[in-house]
Amino acid sequence: MADLSLSILFVDQYGHMGGGQRILVDLVIAAKARGWRVHVLCPSGPLVDVARNGGADVHILALPVMRDGPKSLISLVRMSVASRHLARKYASLAQSCDLIVVNGPRTLAIARTWVRRFKKPALLYLHKQYGRIENALIRFFLSLPHTAAVAVSALVAKPFDDLANVRHISNWVAAEFLDAPASLQRLRQVLGIKDSNPIVLVPGRFSPNKGQRLALEASRLLADVSCHFVFSGAPLFEEQGREVAKELAAQAAQQPSRIHVTDWQEGMSALYDGADVVLVPSVWEEPFGLTAIEAMARARPLIVTDRGTLSELTDDGRFAQVVPADSRAIAASLRTFFADRSAWNNRARQSRNHVEKNFHPHTLQPEVLALCESLLQS
Template structure:
């Protein structure tokens, strides 16, 4: 059994967090023993422990705006020192066959791997377009510190190679995967609707994701406003997610925008929930209207696994996931009118919703399964650790 050290930037349960959880849960079947390091306690830690995955909390030297500020850069050597000491303590003298940095935001593991001459994989979940120092600096960092770069979509790979063409031989695309979802719990789904005051015959359009400036919640409200003006009165718009600690003002800004819209009585916000499957079972249509390119889009394949038709912004990794007109609909990014047009097509036809939902479920099972992701990743890790 080979020991693989996985290092991640957070302990939440959003996109890259879920990817890590699903991935390491399947490693043992391929002769790989995952040891996971996180910077803090949180939902991900609890889920990993439930799965019997060894997980420890250590400083990981997270690369964020604070770290990349002038003061943060001055403190970076000390942060890296603490990270290396923490990793050494967590490893406790055991042989580590490979280090796996999950997201570009963690630097400590890359430096530890370099110092101890361990093979290092960087799993790239990001498309970073600005500022310029980040857009150019992070790909350079991957070229210098990674033996292999796993990109979660074609678009992520294109971004990385556009900035660092010499990474071509190191880079591989492995799509994220979704395992079998739990059986639908219709009483729980009915309870979600009842809690929100949604009638059984009303339609629900749902956006799941962290509340921030680019996930598209504001655009969702604008498009909902357009639909309301077109006469859609039995439609509810559900936003599920929370803001990062310290950015709660974004939720208040969103509530203010909702209050000023014509659909205020039909828009609902639910904080982050572990039971996302009941939310999908309570929904009729899923939307992913990100205003900046999504590197991948785990929410889209979750909705597809639930048999829901998906409306997505036509950029980034979502272009890999949703086949326009077959398993869902794409719309011109940042265009509220086009977004409303796509939702309208599905709202007007129960048959089309069912048809695209079934096609999406089949596409997810064939191309975006957890089995496929784990198998491809395990094969790569074994090839790097003879």
């Protein structure tokens, strides 16, 4: 029976809709389904409306602007000063809730104040690897009573292997990717692609880390092949992503019949359905790789680079082609796909079963909610 007395506060450091925010919204909906009252505290952005539509009461958090990546000591001191003010401002909200879920470390100082002052249990979500100073702050937070953390991959969990209150629970694919009917032509219709040449989809936020530049170079190496490269995303969270977006837009202007850029706003499953092959060309140590899981859920042929968790997610190449983070290797793999798609399509059909077995929301969401309940009981 649902416990209508429980109240949970999700605190997010971003207002954009990245992978971590999509996971947060899924948890909001799952918590509401259990009858819990849900609050979300986050900066202004698309997350505000999405969380409200999921049933949450949303409160706007005015965080100082910080660049992405490792933080300087001065930046962290400035954030600490602002955090004390914000902790006081939203103290009554935190005190009214039974559990605090912190989505990323930038709001740790705020949550730490509430945990210590109001004796609240708290769950910290770790979505990527962090710098030395941030890891120290995470450890300090997790030394407090009734705290725990979810690390979305073994790679993310590794710096905290010695902490018993850090759990590895993978991200999951949204139910839409498992349930939505196929929509094979919608992407071509929206982009105005009238020929039948194959589409290479490169999904994900625009960032130097995500490898869109590698994909552009691979497209140049495949100049003799009639195909389309579709870059779907936006420059979220970091200034350098805007430079990548400008480069993509310039190439699309020069080659409008070959290079396409879209910030896809329709059902995400239709984006993948329209692709003949999906490319995830990350150049950093990818902490998870949600786009790879989404491609496999829609049974699309997939190429990933050998960075971070991507190989592990695809069962070491059983369900995708794993290549070095190199434009020549990517181009060679695409040539193999264009030459004979049948084996690739057979492997892609099997990859959906892999996702249903290992990354299903009905399996993984209850693990997170059970951890929340154990913190409440403690």
